[in-house]
Amino acid sequence: MNRDRTKMLLGYLLTFLIIITLNFFIPRLMPGDPFTSLSSEEGDITVIYSEEQIERYKRYYGMDRPIAEQYIGYLKNLLKGNLGYSIYYNQEVVSILKNRVPWTVAIVICSLIISSFLGTILGSISAWFRNSKLDKILYISMVFISEVPAFLMGILLLFFMAGRWGLFPLSGGMSMFTQYSTKCEVILDILHHAILPVMTLSIAKLGEFYLISRSSMLSVMSKDYMKTARGKGLKSRRILFRHGLKNSILPVITRIFLSLGSIFGQAVLIENIFNYPGIGTLMRQGVMVRDYVLIQGIFLFVAITVLTMNFIADLIYKKLDSRVR
Amino acid sequence: MDMKGDFMGKPLLSVKNLSIEYEGASERTLAVDDVSFSLNRGECLGIIGESGSGKTSIAMAIMGILPSSAHVKGSIMYDDVNIQCLSEGERNMYRWGEIAVVFQNSLDVLNPVLTVHEQIYECIIEHTSLYKGEADRRVENLLELVGLDPQVSEHYPHHLSGGMRQKVLIAMALSCNPKILIVDEPTSSLDPWAKDEIIHLLKELQRQNNFAMIVISHEIHIISQLADRLQVMYSGCIMERGYTEDILQTPMHSYTRGFINSSPYINPYKDLWGIPSEAYSSSIRKGCPFYNRCYQRLELCSEKKPELSYVATEREIACNRGGIITILEAQDIDKTYEFNGNEILACKGCNIHIRSGETVVLMGESGSGKTTLATIISGVLEADSGQVQFLGKRVEGNNFTSQMGGIQIVFQDPFSSINEFLTVEEAIVEPLTITGIVEKDSRRHMVKLALKDVQLPYDDGFLARRCYTLSGGQRQRVALARSLIMQPKLLIADEVCSMLDPSTQANILRLLKGLQNAKGFSMLYITHDVAIAQKIADRLYVMHEGSISEENLLDIR
Amino acid sequence: MKSKGIKKFSMFFALTFVMTTLVGCAQTTYKPEFSDGLVINLSGGDWGYPSPYTHYSRGPGMFKMRLIFDSLLERGEEGLIPWLAKDYDISNDGKVYTFVLNQGVKWHDGKDLTAEDVKFSFEYFIEHTPVVDDLTIGDETFIESIDVVDDYTIKITVKCPNATILSRLGATRIIPKHIWEGIDDPKKFTEKEATVGCGPYILKEYNKEQGAYRFEAFEEYWGPKPKVDSIQFIPVSDNILAFNKGEIDITGITADLLSKYEGDDEYAIMQNPAFWGYKLMFNMDRREELKDKNIRYAIAHSIDVQELIDKVARGAAVPGSSGYLPVDHIWYNQNVRRYDYNIDRARELLKGKDLELNLVISNSEEELRIGELLKISLAKSGIELDVKSVDMKTRDAMVKSGDYELALIGHGGWGGDPDMLRRTYATGAIPGYSNEEIDKLADLQLMELDEDKRREVVFELQERIGGELPLIPLYNTTGYIVYRPGKYNGWMYMFDHHEVTHSKLSYLEER
């Protein structure tokens, strides 16, 4: 058994190494470099460096050394846990990530919890009242919602909820320069800012969880133990949640871990719309200014999370399979 | 079960005119067709029948957990409360509180993600007022009650073996001391040792707790050990109902007899014969459900649906012809021969009756009057006194041997039963030519069919062969073909195989039994060989010096 | 009913309950109330820690830095005005610049500013080049030596005279010697002291993730008193929405929205000077035909600049001048050659030859639209244009490496020092193009120290460039801005910049 496990670990290690290498070369493959910029967006100003200045900066950031040498340096730093110094943001990449990651992780985790919880409940209820009017309405609206692209939903929410009705703040992670009397007021303010991004991401994921939970509950309901439960005269709420849900929730859980990869992609769009201080805006900015060090750092973080999540999903799926079959 | 006792007072559960229809995607199937029965306190009612006969649907209807696609008509009275029209909430109180079910044992019957303890515990909490501590103890001693180690409660269902799972189901069912326990196929998936264990457990538990029980199964030997009364079902209707031993002894409905015959446990020596053809899925149809597989069916049977009615004390049958009809009834037959001065009493007051589709064996040493009685029955020989009734009409001379669907006889000596100078065709077609019932041109075709039935070649070459070129076995088959061409209702086979070598004997016997099972005629088989008798006989008569007595098949060794 | 399920269910219920209460408390938005006096809120965004070395090269970071650090001269509405240096004089050979400093100038930490600080600043900037306003030409600095005459006068001698040197010396920031002495890696110096300057505003708060800054007026400021007590830059998702809700006090708007604010006297509208614009560049190395002037004229005549202005800039722009310096530039020369939209003239010039060119543009909204319109209008005169849009950095890399035939580029700084004509048109600037006449004039203007004489040379240079048309300036944007005069009315432009919020004088009283 452990020969198999070492093989698996070796597999994951190799994948990780390849991803690290890709992370190093992809940014550098992108045309242009962090210092040459001859143009800027309308109304904006950009400092145009002379050739000499560009050379000096390249020397400063060690980009004049041959690519192989830079790669070895990059690996060495990585082992020491030092992700390098961001060219554009003039800050340690680690500290940038330390400040920005919690924001993104917060809205991602919150929206995953909300969408999976709501999706499962709605899916189970919709399966319980199968082919009733409620089920049909829920089904069509959920299929529709799951197709609306996240960025469209974001814009919609921004302009109606924040703009027209002023229910929520327009942007940012927390209101600036205000005097908070108590700690909980800070949290409330942060939550208040987080509601719209979380709502957008949840709606984007809600349809998916609803459909999975519905089809999984439908298959569970055809099983004999559900008939046993009904036979035992238990209340229908208990049958649905205690007996049904405990079985139908398992595929939803694996889906949660698997969808983490795609949700990061959507987070990039959402954060740009709400100007939310997560790594989404960071990633887009980093790519636009070709800040190689920063891009490497972000993608490493994303790659690690996605890999671990897939790994956990595989484990759960094996555990789930062996027990249920 | 010896506990017959009298069931005073009104029945605990009475089901009246219950019909269940499943609405499929394209058509509606009738699973249960107007069934009524009742169950008294402490009684055990067995419901037996092939799969798809609606027995499980009845159980589910009583519990009210039929799938949404089912439409239920009729009433289910429990303690004279019609639980059929109760609200879900009220019905829940009856479920498990009053009536509990031991579900059919399958991999999924217990929830895979909940422990055994929890699945039993939740019933107790739901239906009784016990608190957590008491409920836990109740679960422990329930498991001990069914002979399981209490540790099992922490396991998950898929850790248990089939037998253990069955015990857990029983423990779960008894958790709220139900008044009625419905047991659905308790032993079908178990090995023989586990089967016995479960049966004794159920009997013991019923004795202790005195709950009424409905046992549903398709294994007749299991149900007969448990049930006081038996109810045989076939595609949604009750065919026969009565005390278990009476039904096992003398099944009155042809389906019940067929069902019992196909169980090796009831009579271990007999050959196994299933009921021919298949039960087609019964969408809405009129007439008797067993019509297409019954051999004594009439035109009426396809029109009028038989009502369940009493044919004897505590015995009901649903058959337009009152169950299996007696084809032949011979009463006080006496026959004496004058033989160079002294009288030989061939038959003294012989009484014999043969029911439709039965194989009755007449056994006795040679000279005990077997052949005499047989020839009297066929009308060929006149009896001194007493009379023979065939299908209710007196047998006189050859009135029944000369008509279709009458009586035919096949004799012992193959060489003398056929005129060897005739061709095979002429030999077989003789009865038709004599009686002239069938027109000329289709006779040849009927001969070929008869030859095909008796597994002889039926090409023109063989038809034209002279009988003297045939072997004993072939001649006996030709004789058989000749008698079968008249499509008899009763075939008398007088020592047909004793003259043949063993392998031909076995083939002829199998052929005979096969034809009987396929065509449904009754057979009076005369032999002196005990083993053959046990092999093929439904009932046995033994003759000794002219007097006849019916013996039990099992103990004639 | 004490089973586990109920407990779990109630936990989830609590979570959703918390969410709903949050919506309830939506009404109480958090107004910043603790800072007294006049508070101006502007649209924020993270542009870097405002020290001369750590602010980003892109965007308004440099102007935030300039609020904290003063320089010897400042850019007023018409031209350079004396600032830290009371007055200055240039030796007639243009190599020695002496500056006399104001007295009593204080650093934010209370210490006095002396000539030593100025000397140290120049030397430090020579050794470590700052992000903007460096002191080099080519690879080494143009400064020969810096000597302190006395506590309040400083003398700087340069290697060779150059007209742009005065503005470059004037624009160099002055940093406190007592702080920066020990710093040998300024790019990583992001402590609090890095933003101690002698400018009118002190940096109170900077939040990098949120992209928010807070400046407060420096009481003992030597110069004109700051009118605005505190300036706050806050994160904004949509400027116009924020402005309407009063979260920010000034914003740029498109021409379509003018009607919303025009009639109402609660709002005041100003039009920015045209110092930002688009130009079409030719790569005469890659395509020899472009060397022929007539082809370039033909292309110029087939571009309907007015249609571009109406449809892309929504009317908020002015046609580009063929002499490159835009209309609002202080040394703009209007009698440069005009190229009106005239398809027949263009066909005539092309002499029936049809041309296939590919144009590379960036993927910004405006450039996509310009690309599309150019393709349509050039097709009319037989020039088939294949438009390829890539992201901005890729396009810049292609232009720098000359991997293009036609390129569309938009940038700012058109109002700057006319020396940009030399940098844009001198030999080597435009691939495959050189013109001695233009080179001669360009070098002449660089050396000419006398303002008026230099002006004539620049005027003549513009006429020459207009005639040659080595690249086509398309149009310069004149965006509108709207603000609430009731809240604050001191907005004004620097002579060479199109953003009022970037000019320091907007926040200070009149001199």
Added chain:
Amino acid sequence: MSNLGKFAIVIIIVIIVLGILSPLISRHPHNLPSGSALESPSWEHWLGTDDLGIDIWAQICHGARASTFVGAGTALLAGVGGSIVGMLSGYLGGDSDRIIMRISDMAMALPDMPTTIILGAFFGPSLKNIIIAISLYSWVAPARLVRSKVLAIKEENYMKAAKSYGANFWHMTKVHFLPQVLPLIAVSMIRLFSKAVVVEAGLSFLGLGDPTSKSWGVILHHAINFKGIYFTEYWKWWLVSPVFIMMSFTTSLAIISRELERLWNGKIEWI
């Protein structure tokens, strides 16, 4: 097929027909301005005009071609490609299966935005590259789906029997795998089709789309990035029409894929 499914099919057919006949049914060209800028819907221009004065109805019809091209391209490339990889990895099992699985992990971990920029920069931002970019990280879903199905089939007894007769991979695929896997492939291709249209719109939103392709995503991109559009009433026709047609297209596709799934009663659990 429920009436919902039929209705969805009708919508798809209408949209595709619109795409094919676009030059005939729209009076105005889709790439040349044919009216003044930002006209509101009128008889002349059914859906009004955009900021360049190009008729939006013509753009939408023409856009149908581009979007369906992207959708079909991705569905084919990622769907068929992914399924083949899935089938191979399921059938071969052992190390090669593990390698392919790790590659699929990498594809999922691959950051989508920069790869699209690189492809756009190197090969030019044509629709072809967008298809390649989207397929690069969406081939994983069908691959894993088919792989798990193949693994399940391999356990069946008739497979052991076939192997005992010495059946090679092609026979197994033709006789056993394909008939059961084809429905899966078909459904996941339909899913990919609608996902591609949405992702292309997302890429255009970030400015990474191919602007000359006039797909719905590009129209939407121009509409959304028009400064201050929400304060004018242009969005009522310029933004609403691409959104409406895209939503109806992708929702009908989703409904059809669900119907097919139910029809082949294969409960497809998206892994």
